[in-house]
Amino acid sequence: MSLEQAREWLGSATAVAVLTGAGISAESGVPVFRGAGGLWKDYRPEDLATPEAFARDPRLVWEWYNWRREAIRQAKPNAGHAALVRLEIQKPRFTLITQNVDGLHDMAGSGRILKLHGDIWRMRCTSCGSNWPDRRVPLPKLPPHCGCGGLARPGVVWFGEPLPEGMMREAEHATLEAQVLLVVGTSAQVYPAAGLIPLAKQAGARVIQVNLEPTPYSGIVDCALEGPAGEILPRLI
Numbered sequence: 001m002s003l004e005q006a007r008e009w010l011g012s013a014t015a016v017a018v019l020t021g022a023g024i025s026a027e028s029g030v031p032v033f034r035g036a037g038g039l040w041k042d043y044r045p046e047d048l049a050t051p052e053a054f055a056r057d058p059r060l061v062w063e064w065y066n067w068r069r070e071a072i073r074q075a076k077p078n079a080g081h082a083a084l085v086r087l088e089i090q091k092p093r094f095t096l097i098t099q100n101v102d103g104l105h106d107m108a109g110s111g112r113i114l115k116l117h118g119d120i121w122r123m124r125c126t127s128c129g130s131n132w133p134d135r136r137v138p139l140p141k142l143p144p145h146c147g148c149g150g151l152a153r154p155g156v157v158w159f160g161e162p163l164p165e166g167m168m169r170e171a172e173h174a175t176l177e178a179q180v181l182l183v184v185g186t187s188a189q190v191y192p193a194a195g196l197i198p199l200a201k202q203a204g205a206r207v208i209q210v211n212l213e214p215t216p217y218s219g220i221v222d223c224a225l226e227g228p229a230g231e232i233l234p235r236l237i
């Protein structure tokens with residue numbers, strides 16, 4: 001299917017859902033999660049983004065997040081993020097569902113964002129549970145602590161942890177009511193987020209995928225556009 005066909009489907013939809021992954025931030029200089037860019041000191045994200053890793057060595061996990069916050073801090077939204085803001089303005093019903101924790105969709109001006117995997121710029125106390133924004137880069141002391149003295153953790157969802165209460169219900173609702181699900185820059189390997197793609201197909205929506213390479217769902221999407229999101233999205237929207 002061509003970009004023209006995808007433009008037509010997107011143009012005539014009144015309810016649109018978008019699912020983004022690390023690939024939409026790649027052109028902003030944010031390292032993607034998998035593949036070469038995602039490695040840090042030979043650790044794989046799956047080894048560090050877990051409660052077990054944090055329990056074992058909170059300082060090491062915080063060094064990784066400090067490094068990622070440093071890498072993300074000077075990143076600016078790119079033309080792909082901006083195109084999604086325009087799409088949101090055009091559509092009576094629109095939901096942006098992101099797996100990204102970098103905050104670039106907020107910075108670009110998106111309004112309705114479901115952050116499935118949390119926010120790297122927020123912290124949560126492992127003792128009293130309070131959570132707060134903290135954009136300091138680098139962090140003065142690792143690991144950081146809460147005012148109550150408790151150990152602070154990054155405000156993100158790790159592997160093996162449930163997504164924030166009600167978040168998937170909202171994402172599923174938005175996906176089920178959408179005529180088009182636009183999937184951008186995700187390797188579609190992490191669940192339950194990736195499950196939104198077959199869910200949209202089962203509900204009869206058109207699914208348009210924008211990615212540099214094929215994904216496990218390339219076979220079921222209605223249109224797979226191969227190329228950088230920062231170049232394709234402005235032509236699509």
Ligand code: BV8
Nearest residue numbers: 021022023026033034099159160185186187190191228229
């Ligand atoms: C849960 C936050 C249940 C942290 C992240 C088997 C064994 C063990 C576990 C599981 C299993 N099967 C399923 C699971 C569950 C597990 C999972 O899915 N594992 C996978 C690896 C198999 N899921 C979970 O654990 C989830 N929780 O299931 O809980 C539960 C319920 C009740 C009670 C208890 C438990 C939690 C998952 C959330 C994990 N946290 N991140 C942090 O970021 O620090 S996930 C991490 O992966 C990031 O959030 C990232 O966004 C996400 C997905 O990756 P992508 O965004 O797709 O990025 P990636 O690098 O992979 O791909 C980039 C893509 O972009 C590529 O396709 C590339 O081609 C493309 N690209 C690159 N440049 C561009 C581009 N495209 C366009 N333009 C470009 N320029």
Ligand code: ZN
Nearest residue numbers: 125128146148
């Ligand atoms: Zn506390």
